[in-house]
Amino acid sequence: MLGAIGLDEAQEAAYRALVSAGAPDVPALARRLAPGERDTGSVLRRLERQGLAARSPGRPGHWVAAPPGVGLGALLTQQRHDLERAELAAALLAQEYRAAAVEPAAHDLVEVVTGAAAVAQRFLQIQLGASEEVCALVTGTPVAVSGTDNHAEERAAERGVRYRVVIERSVLDRPEGVTELTAALARQEEVRVVDEVPTKPVVADGTLALVPLTGRSAEPAALVVHAVGLLELLSGLFESVWRQALPLRPGPHDVAGRYPDGPDAADLEILSLLLAGLTDASVAKQLDVGLRTVRRRVRRLMELAGVTTRMQLGWQAYERGWVTRDPQPGAYRGRPRHRPAPATDCGGGPAPAP
Missing domain, CATH: 1.10.10.10 (Winged helix-like DNA-binding domain superfamily/Winged helix DNA-binding domain)
Structure with missing residues (x-):
């Protein structure tokens, strides 16, 4: 839970133990955490450098936890500052990219991604980068990521990203189809059904799309589309299928x-x-x-x-x-x-x- 602010599992467990135990010595803390004293001492020293633990001034050999509001608050503030700097850097890079791509070449508007891992990564990135809406046509034969493996969908929905999905009936014939459908509806996704979808694009915010490629090659591949004209075409295709779906x-x-x-x-x-x-x-x-x-x-x-x-x-x-x-x-x-x-x-x- 505290990994987002830079603590690994051992540090988080040790800090929690310090908070609940008061002022234990290293052997007592080691018994709570299971690792040996040497490892526990190393974890304590790392917590000390982060301002989350300190040696007890009145009891040599004992350690105390820094108040969470102070110690964790400082880490949270630093994390927010780092994120703000990263957002500024991303905005500047995006501005530089747009300036350099006023007249982009045609091959820069469509990216070809090959390999199951690369396709899955792009699929997750497109969803995690969405801020408003993700639209998708879904068939019963996933290329690289199944519905149960799509954790980005859950995270995007938690951020308030709207999902509109059209599935073909064959999805419901798969053993896990109804389970995936139930989970999607529980996240308040809007789901419709048709007999068959023509292709299976994923469009995020109308500005980026992923289109799996089908062919004789056994290696999965997909197109990442940036071109405005193609995006409008894919969005129009989705809306057409959406209107006819149940x-x-x-x-x-x-x-x-x-x-x-x-x-x-x-x-x-x-x-x-x-x-x-x-x-x-x-x-x-x-x-x-x-x-x-x-x-x-x-x-x-x-x-x-x-x-x-x-x-x-x-x-x-x-x-x-x-x-x-x-x-x-x-x-x-x-x-x-x-x-x-x-x-x-x-x-x-x-x-x-x-």
Whole structure:
């Protein structure tokens, strides 16, 4: 936890032990930490140089911890100062780069990255560098980084970066697909589903994109795109697929409150997942409810809609405004669009043409 301000695991453990133990001597502290006295003494001397520990003036051989507000506060202040200097250096370098690249060559606008490790690194960097939004089209065959390995996604979401993701249905067929989907929805990501995505670009803030390359080569490769024209093309492609995709969340969040005898929030959650193509069993697993509960609620929804088939339920869900492709007001920054007709039934199969 304190590694961010320069303490390794041994130093952090020793400092915590000093704080809780009061003024132990080296043997007593070594017994708390498990390493030998020599290693403990070395760690204490490093803490002393950092201003986090001191020898007890009244008890020779004993050590005391510096008050956390003083010792750790000083390190935090220094860390902030170093970060500010690094940010200034990055800004100056970016300014210098832009000045030197007023008319960049075409090959400077697209970077070719080869190798699984290099592609994974660029993929993580693009997300960590995003400040507003990451848009992605996802297939069921990851090139270098799987959903469970994408820790940058979690860190970016924690910083408030918005994620809009369209997955193809084959993602839900993978063993870990529903698990990854559940984690994404728990982070408040906006996820939609289509039968198939044309390619799988990742676009960050509309200023940088990563496009995996497919071919006969066994070595993964990708393009890192800086060119404005190509970025606009990739962003336009994403928005086109996004508009046609089915949401994995109910549309109007207040629909349950508008109709006393209508569907409740749990009904809408189940309905939206079924419309997106998940099976009854997958919905039950994701929502951590029983399969019978899912089927009972679907029967209730059919009764409320006055229909006898799941295909009819899918149509009525859109007609009644229970679910919608449209985002909440103000959530979409593009052009206004009309509500599309429904494109699937509630059976988890492929969507027929609208």
